[in-house]
Amino acid sequence: MLYVDVIVPLPLSGVFTYKIPDLLADRVIVGSRVIVQFGKKKFYTAIIHRIYDSDEPKTGIKEIISVLDDYPIVLPEQLQFWEWISSYYMCTLGEIYKAALPSALKLESETLVFLDASFEAKEPFTANETKVFDVLSDSKPLRISEIEKLTGISNAIPYVKSLADKGAAYLNENIQNKYTAKTEASIRLAKNYSESELNEILNNLKRAKKQEQALILFLELKKEEGDHPEFFIQKKLFLGQTGISSSVVDALIERGVLVSFQNEIGRFDYGDSDLLSSKILNPFQEKAYNEIYDNFKEKQVVLLHGVTSSGKTEIYIQLIKDAIERGERVLYLLPEIALTTQITERLKSVFGNKLLVYHSRFNDNERAETWQSLLQKEECQVVLGARSAVFLPLRNLGLVIVDEEHEASYKQQDPAPRYNARNAAIVLAGIHQTKTLLGTATPAIETYYNALSGRYGLVTLSKRHSEIELPEIVPVNTKDLRKRKQMKSILSPPLVEEMRNALGRDEQVILFQNRRGFAPLIECKTCSWTPKCLHCDVSLTFHKGQRVMVCHYCGAVYSIPTECPECKTPTLEMQGYGTERIEELVQETIPEANVVRMDFDTTRSKRSFERIIADFEANKTNVLVGTQMVSKGLDFDNVSVVGILNADSMLNYPDFRAHERAFQLMMQVSGRAGRRHKRGLVLLQTAHPGHPIISYIRNNDYASFYETQINERQLFRYPPFYRLIEIVIRGREEHVVDGLAVEFAQVLRQSFQERVLGPVKPGISRVQSLYIRKIVLKIENQASPQKIRELIEFYQKQVMQNPNYKSVLLHYDVDPM
Numbered sequence: 023m024l025y026v027d028v029i030v031p032l033p034l035s036g037v038f039t040y041k042i043p044d045l046l047a048d049r050v051i052v053g054s055r056v057i058v059q060f061g062k063k064k065f066y067t068a069i070i071h072r073i074y075d076s077d078e079p080k081t082g083i084k085e086i087i088s089v090l091d092d093y094p095i096v097l098p099e100q101l102q103f104w105e106w107i108s109s110y111y112m113c114t115l116g117e118i119y120k121a122a123l124p125s126a127l128k129l130e131s132e133t134l135v136f137l138d139a140s141f142e143a144k145e146p147f148t149a150n151e152t153k154v155f156d157v158l159s160d161s162k163p164l165r166i167s168e169i170e171k172l173t174g175i176s177n178a179i180p181y182v183k184s185l186a187d188k189g190a191a192y193l194n195e196n197i198q199n200k201y202t203a204k205t206e207a208s209i210r211l212a213k214n215y216s217e218s219e220l221n222e223i224l225n226n227l228k229r230a231k232k233q234e235q236a237l238i239l240f241l242e243l244k245k246e247e248g249d250h251p252e253f254f255i256q257k258k259l260f261l262g263q264t265g266i267s268s269s270v271v272d273a274l275i276e277r278g279v280l281v282s283f284q285n286e287i288g289r290f291d292y293g294d295s296d297l298l299s300s301k302i303l304n305p306f307q308e309k310a311y312n313e314i315y316d317n318f319k320e321k322q323v324v325l326l327h328g329v330t331s332s333g334k335t336e337i338y339i340q341l342i343k344d345a346i347e348r349g350e351r352v353l354y355l356l357p358e359i360a361l362t363t364q365i366t367e368r369l370k371s372v373f374g375n376k377l378l379v380y381h382s383r384f385n386d387n388e389r390a391e392t393w394q395s396l397l398q399k400e401e402c403q404v405v406l407g408a409r410s411a412v413f414l415p416l417r418n419l420g421l422v423i424v425d426e427e428h429e430a431s432y433k434q435q436d437p438a439p440r441y442n443a444r445n446a447a448i449v450l451a452g453i454h455q456t457k458t459l460l461g462t463a464t465p466a467i468e469t470y471y472n473a474l475s476g477r478y479g480l481v482t483l484s485k486r487h488s489e490i491e492l493p494e495i496v497p498v499n500t501k502d503l504r505k506r507k508q509m510k511s512i513l514s515p516p517l518v519e520e521m522r523n524a525l526g527r528d529e530q531v532i533l534f535q536n537r538r539g540f541a542p543l544i545e546c547k548t549c550s551w552t553p554k555c556l557h558c559d560v561s562l563t564f565h566k567g568q569r570v571m572v573c574h575y576c577g578a579v580y581s582i583p584t585e586c587p588e589c590k591t592p593t594l595e596m597q598g599y600g601t602e603r604i605e606e607l608v609q610e611t612i613p614e615a616n617v618v619r620m621d622f623d624t625t626r627s628k629r630s631f632e633r634i635i636a637d638f639e640a641n642k643t644n645v646l647v648g649t650q651m652v653s654k655g656l657d658f659d660n661v662s663v664v665g666i667l668n669a670d671s672m673l674n675y676p677d678f679r680a681h682e683r684a685f686q687l688m689m690q691v692s693g694r695a696g697r698r699h700k701r702g703l704v705l706l707q708t709a710h711p712g713h714p715i716i717s718y719i720r721n722n723d724y725a726s727f728y729e730t731q732i733n734e735r736q737l738f739r740y741p742p743f744y745r746l747i748e749i750v751i752r753g754r755e756e757h758v759v760d761g762l763a764v765e766f767a768q769v770l771r772q773s774f775q776e777r778v779l780g781p782v783k784p785g786i787s788r789v790q791s792l793y794i795r796k797i798v799l800k801i802e803n804q805a806s807p808q809k810i811r812e813l814i815e816f817y818q819k820q821v822m823q824n825p826n827y828k829s830v831l832l833h834y835d836v837d838p839m
């Protein structure tokens with residue numbers, strides 16, 4: 023008997039076994055999708071993980087219900103990659119499946135289905151398809167489970183899928199994203215007419231001159247394209263080229279001379295590639311490019327450590343061109359969706375339709391189309407994406423590029439899998455037996471350690487493009503200015519003066535403040551009361567634009583009180599500065615400034631990034647106020663002044679990575695200044711200008727900064743010398759969460775001893791009404807990840823046998839950031 027092990031999109035460990043009925047035995051393929059019944063009533067789309075024969079019949083095994091694909095949707099290399107992520111990051115294959123596949127490729131009982139009101143049937147439905155079609159509505163979506171109840175069909179998924187394939191229904195897990203192929207109305211001849219038939223039709227049209235003219239023009243276009251019998255043209259394009267009206271073409275369709283049909287077109291059209299349009303590398307870039315290839319002879323991973331504005335992107339483009347010439351694909355990862363806007367334009371101009379872009383801001387149609395394009399189209403050779411792009415089906419992968427490799431946003435936080443895309447990309451390249459290039463101006467401590475210890479290759483690019491000097495970094499002592507009563511807001515007089523000078527020269531300014539909203543705190547001047555979120559242990563941020571207070575952890579929105587609820591006095595005051603308040607302040611202080619803000623609130627839609635960046639590039643705006651988004655690889659020619667408004671907030675964060683993050687962030691923001699024509703100026707506002715990190719930033723001294731950090735890490739047993747595993751315990755009852763945390767830590771100490779830290783109450787100990795406790799394990803690098811995982815899971819099972827802990831949620835964060 024043939025059996026399959028399948029992965030279901032649920033957070034359950036392991037795979038699940040099903041029988042293959044004889045009728046489907048020749049259709050099942052590893053990596054394809056099948057419908058399975060899970061439990062008594064639920065049906066899911068599962069991925070085949072393994073097919074095998076067994077002589078011993080297994081009892082109580084259900085059969086798979088239907089096969090959805092004739093080819094693998096998930097490639098063997100992807101399944102191997104999923105297994106590594108599951109093992110290393112301590113999560114389930116089901117969680118990875120749910121995160122990896124676009125939701126349009128996952129049908130389940132909770133999937134929403136609705137009717138396409140514009141559908142016209144071209145072929146009859148089967149009896150069950152008709153039953154399903156009759157209960158659907160174009161205004162009220164139904165769950166598949168509801169369709170099964172209304173129609174009496176025990177498993178409606180295959181019939182829903184066939185209706186969706188025919189265009190009669192839309193499917194999705196959320197109503198807004200209707201998964202359908204994008205189509206455009208096109209026209210062609212009703213049949214392959216002979217010359218005599220065409221002459222007869224033209225004779226019959228003698229009285230309808232416009233129709234006759236339209237048909238003649240159509241036939242001329244058909245001849246120009248090689249007179250192919252299957253020739254068709256988009257109706258809109260035909261009307262535009264010929265000046266014929268739509269009603270004339272409709273009349274020819276009514277006569278049966280032409281046929282109108284919906285032709286599937288791609289959502290992404292980046293034009294033709296122009297590989298010759300890439301820039302010629304300067305001598306420094308050429309040297310680095312050759313050194314990368316020299317290192318690739320011996321190392322699987324190479325770090326390109328290039329200062330800001332040294333032209334790393336041009337080296338990447340040259341390497342991508344080489345891979346394309348070898349007939350290989352390239353995966354190019356970026357940490358932030360904002361960054362893809364400028365890089366996409368640059369890559370589009372060189373690679374055209376060889377480029378595919380993929381990230382989480384794409385709707386489900388676009389993500390599913392990208393997935394299918396990579397499986398079916400050979401011409402898609404460059405994939406540009408944020409961290410989720412590592413899950414795409416990448417055949418014939420020849421190179422992986424991880425740009426800005428130091429970025430914390432490569433780490434997925436919630437939900438699982440909590441993977442680091444940089445590390446995962448290195449493993450993915452290993453599975454495909456290819457190379458990885460990591461690029462940055464400020465390497466992560468772990469990466470630089472690996473490069474210096476010989477595990478990775480190291481290539482250094484120390485000269486900026488066109489040999490422009492690195493920006494001058496000037497600390498502004500805010501403590502001294504406040505003492506002398508010269509600084510009344512967050513904008514210091516030296517910064518305001520330099521901004522005015524820059525704007526007077528028609529240059530641009532970037533201001534960096536890593537806090538969105540208007541004010542991070544509202545406080546009563548009389549009794550010091552501050553509003554807090556009802557669901558989280560965190561104060562609320564005032565957003566002036568919406569006139570509300572918002573919790574930045576759970577998203578809850580509250581109205582602003584007119585008086586203090588504690589002492590009943592109207593003495594509420596805004597404390598601190600968010601980007602919204604700075605935007606307003608700059609407008610008041612320098613009225614001639616044209617200010618734009620770039621943070622999470624102004625970039626919620628996919629196009630808003632592009633609009634903000636395009637306006638700033640075109641000098642329509644001249645002051646850009648932003649959060650860390652403005653630090654990540656953006657390239658503006660005309661920026662001469664950068665202001666870092668509060669360096670101390672980054673330096674004083676209670677985290678062993680605080681100084682590393684502060685150094686990276688400030689160096690990256692500073693790198694936005696003076697990128698083309700002349701040296702830029704960075705004003706760094708701090709109450710502690712003598713702080714060692716400020717000194718390293720001023721001197722662009724990464725080597726000294728690294729030495730300090732690596733010595734501390736070794737002394738206190740932190741990465742790269744030890745691995746960290748964070749165990750996060752959450753629940754609605756605080757005493758139950760505490761009980762589990764204490765008990766779990768105690769049993770873990772039986773094996774791990776002093777390597778167990780905690781349990782501790784984190785700084786924000788309640789989010790979304792769930793109390794949080796954390797246990798941290800510090801494990802030597804030499805220890806086997808598999809054995810560590812087995813031990814932890816053994817102790818977890820032991821502790822979770824207590825029925826009191828049934829409602830508590832527990833997850834692991836391996837290599838937390």
